[in-house]
Amino acid sequence: MGDVKVLGFWASPFSGRVEMALKLKGVEYEYIEEDLSNKSPLLLKYNPVHKKVPLLLHNAKPVAESLVILEYIDETWPEGPPILPKDPYERSKARFWARFVEDKCMPAMWKACWSRGEEQEKTKEEAVELLRILDSEIKGKKFFGGDNIGLVDITANFIAYWFGIVAQVVGLDEVITKETHPNLCKWIEEYNNCSFVKENVPVKDKLAEKFKEGIQAAAKSSPDSAS
Amino acid sequence: MGDVKVLGFWASPFSGRVEMALKLKGVEYEYIEEDLSNKSPLLLKYNPVHKKVPLLLHNAKPVAESLVILEYIDETWPEGPPILPKDPYERSKARFWARFVEDKCMPAMWKACWSRGEEQEKTKEEAVELLRILDSEIKGKKFFGGDNIGLVDITANFIAYWFGIVAQVVGLDEVITKETHPNLCKWIEEYNNCSFVKENVPVKDKLAEKFKEGIQAAAKSSPDSAS
Structure with a gap:
């Protein structure tokens, strides 16, 4: 090893x-x-x-x-549970969705958290739309990786755990709801209920505190900041 | 097939x-x-x-x-010449540098082409610095992939061929020179001299024409555009 x-x-x-x-x-x-x-x-x-x-x-x-x-x-370490599927086409799909989460969803969700006013409304709508695409992709599946957690699930840990906490902090709870994103919400529940995940995420209150600082810093360093 | x-x-x-x-x-x-x-x-x-x-x-x-x-x-199609190396560590390096070209170098180089005034100066400097990092990486090697063209070389086709043409169009020739980026220039020459590459790139004059249109469109749609 x-x-x-x-x-x-x-x-x-x-x-x-x-x-x-x-x-x-x-x-x-x-x-x-x-x-x-x-x-x-x-x-x-x-x-x-x-x-x-x-x-x-x-x-x-x-x-x-x-x-x-x-x-x-x-x-x-190929002997452990696979992170990517074996089949080249399934691998390409996993890579595609992992990049979609990384390059599209996460920047929009994060910006929706720290931006203000009109810009926040715009990025919030953008995040809602992007997550709707993800909602369709997960429909009918337990995890993005199928029956087990894989590349896309691991990449989307921010969506499953982090965002729920930061969204509450800034009052953005309506970005992902059971009404707007039913399949994604089911996945989030499934994901956060995994004992394996529970053992590997930071404590909620401590993370909420940290996010408050992070959001203030991001808003301050934005070129659109009023301060 | x-x-x-x-x-x-x-x-x-x-x-x-x-x-x-x-x-x-x-x-x-x-x-x-x-x-x-x-x-x-x-x-x-x-x-x-x-x-x-x-x-x-x-x-x-x-x-x-x-x-x-x-x-x-x-x-x-694993039977053809490899695009990625076989060894997991070498594969991770190829993926790292391919993403560096994609996420860092290309956006900076393209923005340096279409932006204007102070912003252009800033992004030009940024592009020069990023390409300096790439210059160190290619030092002593024929291609990023070693003796043969691989993932990073293919990903960096814009740097090897496209950028030279667009840079001339907008008078940005000094971004990559033999003085500032000697190893990268050697790689560009080596790359563009490959018969395999020569047969697979668009005609220079036609590309220059297309770029003029593309740059005008990008400048116009920029939020900083005066028009």
């Missing part, structure tokens, strides 16, 4: 993905918490391009970018 | 990637040119989420998003 380290940040859904995948595979690892306001020499040395968590160190070799890390974990 | 169709647009580097990969693998396909101002029912039916080219149809099953398509091609 070799020496496996994860440099992460407790509140980050991106770090959460990597830890979830390693736990799914039964790979033991050392977790190293990063202070994002004072990044460690280890992080800066091994992820000089993006300087971001999560970073996987396997036998001192670095792998960066959470979606790249998930595929690396699947290929390096 | 089955029935293989590519829905593409002649001037698009994203379509170019897919055609290049199929030709590398020796896969015969039917090319269908899309009119992007009046998209075909076939495209809208099979890529309802993004409604974009390129789209691969393999035995009537759709695969969208060029980087997803490249991995699908590699896994579906």
